[in-house]
Amino acid sequence: MSGLGFELLATDGAARRGRLHTGRGTIDTPAFMPVGTAATVKAMAPDAVAATGTRIILANTYHLMLRPGAEIIERLGGLHKFMNWPGPILTDSGGFQVMSLAKLGNIGEDGVVFQSHIDGSRHQLTAEKSLRIQRALGADISMAFDECTPFPAKKDDAARSMRLSMRWAERSKAAFEERPGFGLFGINQGGVYEDLRAESADALKAIGFDGYALGGLAVGEGRETMFGILGVAAPLFPAGRPRYLMGVGKPEDLVGAVERGIDMFDCVMPTRSGRTGQAFTRFGPVNLRNARHAADPRPLDEACACPACRNHGRAYLNHLVQAKEILASMLLTWHNLHYYQDLMAAMRRAIAEGTFAAFTAAFAEQQAAGDIEER
């Protein structure tokens, strides 16, 4: 039945090492997907994105439907050709962005009416329209259309929102054209309420998806609450299907979520932070804007093989950030994605070798050690 093959290669506790097969290539999981909002991973050429170890990227239905428009991208041969990314692409459904970025009109049973944040033009998104756009873009993995339940939400509101998303999930499944090598993921909602998460998981499994995403997390509930939900919700999904935690997160979030059985992630954290001078390293985050780097010839991380670390010292990176040079965004974005993909690769190895508990302990210790200046 499935358009995407998934192999579970190894488990270590709840952590899983797998392989997701798409028509455009295989993705080793746990996997991190850089965000290519407007058909570009910001400040990175596609070959640089691939060089970081990235195998799949995410693109945003909401942004692309507004600019340049899904019809134009379809006419030009799809998103892969448009942006010259030959690997798999996952598109979100637009549900989250429309609620966080657009001026909202009516949210009804049928979908959402909204005004573009770019030019104020009026648009509608429904499950059917979202899936049609994702198909036009050429998504390898499409997401069901959903309402991201705000946080905090009273239980009644969370339940109402989740059940609307489940009806939209059913319509998304009906609207999705099944083809080998392409897949559709459902999105679990229910806020911080474990019984609602379970009800949502049952509804999604009854519909049947190629993968299962956890939505509505990392929206302000805090890491411990999120980890609690993951611990309860992840095991609710079929072991033979990938599990995707949407919009997460910092390195320690990824490690904790993998520990709880998550296989896929996306987040703007490494790219956005790269554009504001923040680098993620083995020893925790480093703010390159800080004057303490101004005369420091050492690389950001002497063990990192990215161009920022291989070719330049901290003093230069500090200078570029201070001078607001585009190269600062380029180098630090590259570094951050490289670090994220190295972290995913290290987790995949640890799970395969059955040493994930030792890995998480060493990771926490190193992160707590702080940057070299403090050691």
Add this chain to the structure above:
Amino acid sequence: MSGLGFELLATDGAARRGRLHTGRGTIDTPAFMPVGTAATVKAMAPDAVAATGTRIILANTYHLMLRPGAEIIERLGGLHKFMNWPGPILTDSGGFQVMSLAKLGNIGEDGVVFQSHIDGSRHQLTAEKSLRIQRALGADISMAFDECTPFPAKKDDAARSMRLSMRWAERSKAAFEERPGFGLFGINQGGVYEDLRAESADALKAIGFDGYALGGLAVGEGRETMFGILGVAAPLFPAGRPRYLMGVGKPEDLVGAVERGIDMFDCVMPTRSGRTGQAFTRFGPVNLRNARHAADPRPLDEACACPACRNHGRAYLNHLVQAKEILASMLLTWHNLHYYQDLMAAMRRAIAEGTFAAFTAAFAEQQAAGDIEER
């Protein structure tokens, strides 16, 4: 006497094909030097700059003395190491930028007092200080400290300004530490007055430099006037030394100046234009912001081997420019530098083959043909 070797390989009319030898490598002339103002060619990694065919870049004494400071760069091993550019670097003297960017205090016989455009701090530049900074940066080619005569300037003012620059040129020569593989260029001034240009050339030749630059042009006098000055001034310099036209220019300026005997150029045109959506092509400039490209799958130039042309269509470039994506600046800067370096290579071949007149005729015809949409 010279720290830099220069071979004149061929001439075709006044056009010259040569080779300038520095301690960090050989530069085929006519050569274009991209501008790396603040120790970065904006929106380009150093390996990308080299991939465009660039052999030498320019860096700005004024910007670097203010941020991060010449002392820091010197302590870190010099500009080449700081920015990871192993090839030759020419540094300007700071004279031009201090007058165009800083809040000027007194300009006297000794030099210039000014306030930083970054933080308002007070600084002084003299010939001796400029040469000391250029040495600290590690410049392969240093420039004499000069006053860029404003345009328009009355003849008396142009003469007074030029003669001040000639006294500073003498002090620059005295302050320059001669070392094999490193060189100092003098700067010809005199505004649009041919006799002042000749007086200035005589003064510079009497001092003796590794190369001779033409300053104070492309400041509003118009192309024909500039070409007129070049026609008169270029032959005033020794045939065995390189001639550098500062701050020029558009592709047609480069061709016309090479035709008049110029060997070296620098200009922000290709990099700055790349950041505003303007591309230079065989068929003239193309504004990628224009909506006529929005659904055009064709490359910017199907004959160009740069990543923007090889990997993407005009529709994508238009989208990136519209969405103000950093990748737009990256791709269009790369394209423009690639085009500029291709143009220089084509001129070098034509001069070597004795077909420069045919080249300039074909160049003018192609540029006049306009972009593919108009053909």
